[in-house]
């Protein structure tokens with residue numbers, strides 16, 4: 745969670761058509777734009793240099809740059825997003841990553857993997873199987889990670905949850921924020937786990953950046969819990985992006 749750099753992408757007007765499992769009404773372009781600006785500002789205030797990429801009208805979900813690639817200080821991996829409407833986002837981010845990273849690997853097909861299913865911890869890189877990340881994709885990703893000197897570990901995502909990281913985030917070297925339903929799978933054995941309060945499951949997608957933890961302002965009990973644990977919490981508006989199933993990690997690639 746120590747990051748110097750991040751890449752984000754501006755929301756296109758097509759963001760109102762972003763994918764969602766359940767229709768709770770479309771977000772507005774202005775609303776998403778405001779949340780995105782607050783997010784970029786929070787990253788900068790946390791000490792991160794942010795590169796802002798132009799909007800891509802053809803890809804409504806392309807604001808969620810976390811999904812088509814994985815980045816580490818030692819190199820990047822181009823992924824194969826599991827939603828057909830998002831598959832082309834990888835080609836759009838590739839030239840940017842080739843400019844920023846010396847080593848760029850590509851996940852070989854035919855499997856699929858989304859960055860939202862990947863959680864980097866000190867011990868391993870966890871890859872959650874989901875509707876977007878299949879076993880072939882996860883296994884190919886373990887091989888790519890090994891090339892970068894990292895150990896991948898394949899785990900499961902609770903049914904009905906979009907991405908592994910929709911339900912958890914890393915708070916520090918030994919502490920996870922997780923929904924009770926994900927933690928019940930035993931996936932975080934050996935780590936300290938703080939559970940999101942009931943009804944605030946979507947708040948589990950928080951984002952530790954340097955000395956701060958960014959938390960959605962719609963999850964006040966989660967924010968209070970983290971503050972009571974001594975974390976320096978920054979509350980950010982996320983109700984618009986939540987309408988298209990997104991949270992705080994999704995909007996940046998960080999290294």
Ligand code: CIR
Pocket residue numbers: 762763764805808810811827830859860861906907909910988989990991993994
């Ligand atoms: C999608 O369904 O792909 C987008 N509407 C939301 C992606 C959220 N990304 C993430 O959790 N990493």
